[in-house]
Amino acid sequence: MTLRDIGEFGLIERIAARFSTVGTEDGSLGIGDDCAVLSRNRDELDLVTTDLLIEGSHFLRDAISPRLLGRKSVAVNLSDICAMGGECRSAFLALALPGELSVAWIDAFFDGVQERLREAGVKLLGGDTTRSNGPIVIQFTILGSVSPAHLKLRRTAREQDLICVTDCLGDSGGGLRALLEGVARNSAVEYLIERHLDPCPQLAEGAWLAASSDVHAMMDISDGLDSDIRRIMEQSRVGARIEVEHLPLSSQLREVAAEQAWSAWELAVSGGEDYVLLCTVAPERHAALAEAFQRRFGRELRAVGRITDRPGQLVYLRDGVPMDPSKLGFDHFRTE
């Protein structure tokens, strides 16, 4: 039996079963959320997130500039801390680089790292550099902290909560598809590609939502809505209903999808790497929260579905009618 047979989730289950620390006596939380949570004292929890990017598996050297690669590799980790309601504190970078890599490449990579760290007020405090005989390997560990009252988990969604997202979905997936298919560039295509190559973690939105007790569960969308809502469902032992006509789509994605005959809905459901926040909100409090969110951030805290009492069941509805999400790709229903 190989790893391919059990899959990544099978592997994580095996590891979690062995090392499970969720709900240990000191309040620490292990495997199963965006970050690990370490209970230090009553006023503060530590957050730790770690992410591995390998050339050939996670990026291609020719497909992303070193500066954007530096920015993105920081951004995805900042997003994990912010998705738990935390503030980022310090960063550690382990890097394996092939000897033939140019110093100009390395300097541009660090330009990008430094830009994103500075924007977030995070210091790079250490790491490890080694020679690689094979691919470039980039590994960030980011430490953060959060007050216990602001901590947002995947396992705290409640039945009847509204499922909300903080920004448009599918742009990054559309950008990736445009790159892979060599779509001719126009301003909408450029926008999607930029969203893919240079995602912006929603640090301010995360901190704002963390401060509200009406937000019950939260995570960031890295693998795609379909995959990530299932994590909340598993951890919270609930079901979910997604109303596809409510998924927020950018005008750029609508435009490019129409030109290319792509299903924008499919990209919104299955495309990953949007690094938008996904949260569940007390239904009776959503209107007030969304109004305040609109005032603060100038856009909607869009409700796209509801948490249900049917654990494990994820239902997609279109205009109230259940549909098979795997058909989204062949459906080509109008996105404008």
Add this chain to the structure above:
Amino acid sequence: MTLRDIGEFGLIERIAARFSTVGTEDGSLGIGDDCAVLSRNRDELDLVTTDLLIEGSHFLRDAISPRLLGRKSVAVNLSDICAMGGECRSAFLALALPGELSVAWIDAFFDGVQERLREAGVKLLGGDTTRSNGPIVIQFTILGSVSPAHLKLRRTAREQDLICVTDCLGDSGGGLRALLEGVARNSAVEYLIERHLDPCPQLAEGAWLAASSDVHAMMDISDGLDSDIRRIMEQSRVGARIEVEHLPLSSQLREVAAEQAWSAWELAVSGGEDYVLLCTVAPERHAALAEAFQRRFGRELRAVGRITDRPGQLVYLRDGVPMDPSKLGFDHFRTE
């Protein structure tokens, strides 16, 4: 200009110049020691260490069993925390695995990880697993803590300090050489190979030395004495003198070196991965400290040289006469 032209130390200098945080206002310490040090409050400092192991660069899948690979990848990180005088608290593992890897391999790897973590009382609290299209990549981040009074740095060696090591040198290097040269196995060869494949971090010794104010600087020997004493020299702006006849050699290394016509001294000076502790001790306090160390651990805290007032100068002496350490390999002087 490529990475090969500037080398690993050139790279670290470039990164450190960009992100330097040594001596920041809050007492945090960044790049330049075994771990990063984060100042949390007056009573406790956080330590963070991170290390990247890549198949083909740092290990060969056929040359080490998965269980020992798991043990070793934990051990080298525990050693970094202990070398700063700290206690290990929690571990995070980022892992990239090729799809064809057997589940039996993965389980055995985690057996080894779990053994070493348990021995040290450390919990695995999180991480990241991804599919690799190329090599196995193993990356541990270990968090620890230390009281400010016990923190041992590389930059706190003082002139006239005695340079001490906590155990024999060169065994791991001898074991690696035995593996590479296919030396016929006997019990001494097996011992050296075990020291290479399954190094034991000196956690108890590190904690004991950390509690003594007579120990000024400390680090672990991972790259070899010659390379690592230079790190203390650079950070402390001092020189050093090593008396090669005082380097502690195991009877097993002496035996195998004699059989194979290797220079045991060369292995002791240049062979890495012993994960023995290297420290500098107030000269007038060494006798009492070494006696207490002997009582506690049943072996010597061996003085192998002295810190000097000549920054950057590393001198090797044999029976008081300066010698060229690069000649050690061709010297073949008696090791018994």
